[in-house]
Amino acid sequence: MTGNADTAAPARRAPRPRADALRNRERIVTAAREMFVEFGAQVPYDEIARRAGVGNATLYRNFPERDDLVREVVLSLMARVTELAERAAAEEEDTFEALRRFTLGAADERVGALCPMLDGAFDQDHPDLVAERDRLEEVVRGIVDRAQRAGRLRADVGVGDLMVAVSQLTRPLPGTACAAFAPFVRRHLQLFLDGLEAPARSELPGTAATLEDLRSDSCPS
Structure with missing residues (x-):
């Protein structure tokens, strides 16, 4: 017997990012913005990770493609200027x-x-x-x-x-x-x-x- 809308199980929500994961992402974006200003958008990922104080794996997990990181930096900058x-x-x-x-x-x-x-x-x-x-x-x-x-x-x-x-x-x-x-x-x-x-x-x-x-x-x- 199929259940109705009242008895259906609630949809499972995606887990919220942990606070430390959000802080790491913010550090990466801040470091990337600083280094893009200093050296251009082709600065090596290793250098960005070092300045952000995170491991390379953390950087790649957040931004697997360089375009992803560039876009996030631009979004961050535009949000700051709007504020x-x-x-x-x-x-x-x-x-x-x-x-x-x-x-x-x-x-x-x-x-x-x-x-x-x-x-x-x-x-x-x-x-x-x-x-x-x-x-x-x-x-x-x-x-x-x-x-x-x-x-x-x-x-x-x-x-x-x-x-x-x-x-x-x-x-x-x-x-x-x-x-x-x-x-x-x-x-x-x-x-x-x-x-x-x-x-x-x-x-x-x-x-x-x-x-x-x-x-x-x-x-x-």
Whole structure:
């Protein structure tokens, strides 16, 4: 006799990861992010495991393919930057100060130094990445919109302009070590931010860059 829904055995849930397993995974991602910034995404797994303080087997068990690790590093970075943006928007009364705080915080996360990881065969359309990217873009768009509505941010710039500048101004010049370049990042970002404040001191060529422009094959005119 078959049992009905009331007497059926409950579905067995997958076991939750142990706390030490979660800590190991977090250490691996942190170590990988640091080493990708310093040496690029092809740094040997052995070196990542050593810096994370875990065995090679633990690293491979969590991230059997390098693309898995790269994706997790990018997800971790995007989540951290989104949290920075959310805190800046919530805690700063001055809308331009919220934008400034987000921009400098994103620079401290070394976002530009990690951009080369996204070149080549990296899957930028993975569902997890798309979801985290949409979350980040929504928060940053809100910061930009509020600053423009308050008259604190010049009206002829877009979210894409901000993201391009953060990416490019935090990326070391070719042949320049990250450590040597780092002291100049905040200085150059401050020059950029001064140029964003309203009233505008000049007329910009072309049109404001949107996030859609950055993902298209053609550049905005």
